Each structure stands twice: as structure tokens, then as C-alpha cells.
Amino acid sequence: MISGVGTNDSLERAFSSYVKACLQHAQKDYFEKLRRDSTYVVPMDAVTFEININYLVGQHNLPQHQHIPVLSQIPELSLLTSKEQRLLYHKYYEDKTDKEIARLLGTSRQAVS
Known part of the structure; x- marks a missing residue:
């Protein structure tokens, strides 16, 4: 009975550690994409302008x-x-x-x- 409680506790810690690692990677990916998108510059000759009369x-x-x-x-x-x-x-x-x-x-x- 006592070993069952210890197994659940260690399983819960392992799962929490996994979720924490997933969230950290998602955060890193999000901010990396945000930084990459903010530094992207579109050359003026690549932009087409259309006027909607x-x-x-x-x-x-x-x-x-x-x-x-x-x-x-x-x-x-x-x-x-x-x-x-x-x-x-x-x-x-x-x-x-x-x-x-x-x-x-x-x-x-x-x-x-």
C-alpha cells in the first residue's frame, strides 16, 4: 500500500517535469519566432501597391x-x-x-x- 503512494508521487513528479519542459520549449519557440518576424525587412521593390479607387x-x-x-x-x-x-x-x-x-x-x- 505504501509503495503504491510512492509510485503515484514519483509518476506525478515525472509528469510535472515533462509538462514544465514542454512549456519552456514552447515559450522559447514563441519568442524566437517573434524575434525572427520582427527583424524581417521587406524590400520596397518587392512590395506591390494597389489603389482601390x-x-x-x-x-x-x-x-x-x-x-x-x-x-x-x-x-x-x-x-x-x-x-x-x-x-x-x-x-x-x-x-x-x-x-x-x-x-x-x-x-x-x-x-x-
Whole structure:
């Protein structure tokens, strides 16, 4: 009975030692990677710059569509409000998502769908 307690105690110490060693190695690896990544320099000629015009201009600065010629070809659509016509134009002609349309029209996504 006493030998069983000693075996469990030595097993627990061995396991604790193993976990401690694993944590120390993980810590060393983490800080080594952090140091290595912080010293990495990207040459300027290797970087490609892309300008997103939509981001710079912003959709809210563009003039709103007052009369949409594509939709005027369907007489039934003239009964819709200007906002509803813009919604249809963005949805089916420009293939925008509900989220994008909601942002453009200043409404919620649920109102668009």
C-alpha cells in the first residue's frame, strides 16, 4: 500500500517535469519566432501597391441615380419609388450583395432583402 503512494508521487513528479519542459520549449519557440518576424525587412521593390479607387472615392460621394435608363424599359417599374428602383438596379444590374446595397441606400440589410 505504501509503495503504491510512492509510485503515484514519483509518476506525478515525472509528469510535472515533462509538462514544465514542454512549456519552456514552447515559450522559447514563441519568442524566437517573434524575434525572427520582427527583424524581417521587406524590400520596397518587392512590395506591390494597389489603389482601390472605390475605397478612396466612397460610394456616398457619388451622385445618386435619379433616372435609371435600364429600368425605364419596363413600364411597370415606373410605379416604384426612386429608392426601390435604385435597389433593383444595384441588385440585378450591378450584381451587388444585400449588404452593399444596404450601405449604399442607408438602410438595413433586412430591408433590402
